[in-house]
Amino acid sequence: MSASQWRRAMNSAATAAAPTIATRPATAPRAATPVGHADAMPTSLARLVARIRPRHVIVLLAAVAYPFLASPFFTYQIGAQSLALGLIALSLTFLGGYGGMVSLAQMTVAGVAGYGIAIFGTSSFPAISLGWPWWLAVCISLTAATVFAAVVGWLSVRTEGIYTIMITLAVGVAFFYLAQQNYTVFNGFGGFSKIAAPELFGIDFREPVPFYFVALGCALAGYFLVRHLVRAPFGIALQGIRDNPRRMASLGYHVNAHRIAAYAVSGLLAAVGGVLMVWYNGRISPGTVNLAQMIGILIIAVLGGMKHPIGAFIGAIVYVLLQNFAIDLFIRERFNLVIGGVFLAIVLFSPDGLLGLWAKLRSRLVQGPISPQKRRQP
């Protein structure tokens, strides 16, 4: 049985079991939330305020207060890096969790944006770098990476499941080798160094605290963009396509167009993360977009949980902490064992990642299963 056949069989079974029957296309798939938020206007301020829980306030306050409490190392290498990686992983969460398309090329998209910054902006290689102002370089890079992501999407939307992974893997590896072997544009193995975040209004954005806030701003913007999109008609349709593309097609939706658009949106998110990464490292080389990094993004997304956009950031924090501190744990020479062990344990005991663990823990504390009212929809 091919992957698509299997998928179709699963989908029809799920549809048969579903108690509700769609009356309107926008609320047809299971993305329609049980509490009926789907057709609420997102601009309704009262509803927005009503949705704010104490934990939202706590997380936001903690994120803002963090750089003032933590050391510069924790602010920069742990905090800012987690936010930048989290943003790239968020693009995969959006694509995978809401669009049902797992792409390994998200780090590549981020790398395209990063290389754009190096090539159009300033770097240690004036022979290649064009030295344009930073805002222009950022605009061009984001556009180029978004277009690149859309092209990758256009190439891979006709495939499903493991074939999408294979195609995006191929694109990613091809880009890695292109960057490593091309010396006229990508400067080969050495890549570019001395790429600096800009200095604006007298604030040097290379410093840990300002850079952290830039990263935090971008991360929050990305987070709320995803939260908004998945409740907007486009996101609802996308989730419908994830669950049953044939039915959505018969309802008159252009399945491929929605999927390509999802790739473009995720490309923009990854591109912003890529720009942050290149500013964070101050350099970019093929090592930034190699296979290990591409898989790293998938690990982050799965680790955190793909059911909710916050999972990407939780996953990134755990990933960055492990990368930095696993070597300080008991077996120094075998520290990758610790990293692998933790990943394995999380995936084994909670297929939904850390978010799933949290949900389980909460249901245990509240005792009894989570009531339908409390169940969170993506």
Add this chain to the structure above:
Amino acid sequence: MRAMKRRVWVRSMVGAAAAAALMGSAWAQETLKIGLLANLEGPFAVPGQDGYRGADMALKEKNGMAGGKKIEFVKVSSDATPDKAVAMTRKAVEQDKVQIMIGPLSGDEGIAVKNYAKTKPDITFINGSSGAQATTLSDPAPNFYRFNTEGAQWMVGLGEHALSKGYKKVFLVSEDYGFPYSQVQGFMASYCAKGGKVVDKAWVPLGTKDYAAVVAKIPKDIDAVLVVLGGSDAVNFLNQYEQAGGSKPMIGGSITVDQTVLNYKGKRRESLLGTMSAGPMADSIDTPEWKKFVADYKAQFKDGFPSPSLFAYLYYINTRAALEALDAVKGDLSNGQKAYRAALQKTDFKGPAGEVKIDSNRNGVGTTYITEVTKAPDGSFYNKVVKTVPNISQTLGLPEADFKKMGLGSRDVPDCRK
């Protein structure tokens, strides 16, 4: 429910506080922390481990003490990418608060760490085993020291030796990054000047598994193949060159015919005999210092190589220089480490493989050994020293102006095809 929730919280908070208190007391001893960066992952994982061994040896010789303080290594690991090398150096410096940082292992990592060193003028950085020329030749950092000689210096004299064997035309296979560029320049500078030809260069990415395209490109009318690959890459090339029926003799780079390759078990093993290479050390140096070094290594590391590798040696001399300078200033790192750096600059000791000292760019000036692979009575292979070239400067023995005119080694510099 709420009470129960709170109890869980309180319990975990108490637990965390207790753990933190225990950790705190462990750190309270009077020690000096030195960061140590090598590789435990990526293409240089095996050599990287030997690098740690070399550093451990230098510390053990001093019974774990230097300048009257107990020395503690804070070991961090990179995967040979510059990003990771800088991230891990930053972790050791900013999080673990080391005062002296030793590392990294490979060329481009070295350049990246040197650039980072400029942002931390209060910390002293000492190289591990990285050997890219640009690290100390172009835009050097005043607080980055390299006691070993670098990639180009290691190959000085090999060109003449190849010509003396009648190798007039060679084909180059090399990894495509900073360190091999330097190696190739060191070889070609004198080889081309004395009439040798490098007919073509094949640059392959680090970690290449498939050499079919390269092997097919090797012309028939050459005298030897110059192979500047390291570790697992060299083994892969040897395997495929042999399978394709290649029979030309090999000239190796400094890390090509290292212990990793000498322990290679394939059929090509026998044809390795006679392979010439050059480097800052060799297995068979006939001095008491070297013999003691090898004996100590063997006694200390049962799981190590039969003889210390290049990386163990380089980490050893750099670590030893760092510790001896600490002794000289009695552990005084005050005043922006001014006295310590002066002591480092004056460092001059007889290492296992010759004198260890640095020039005004804080780069090593040292000896190069030209070797050929020979079979030992017990059947194992080793690099037999056939020639010693002492006192090689970073300008490869050329006057500085001549060297600058040639420029740093790159894919196209130097060039002598015809």
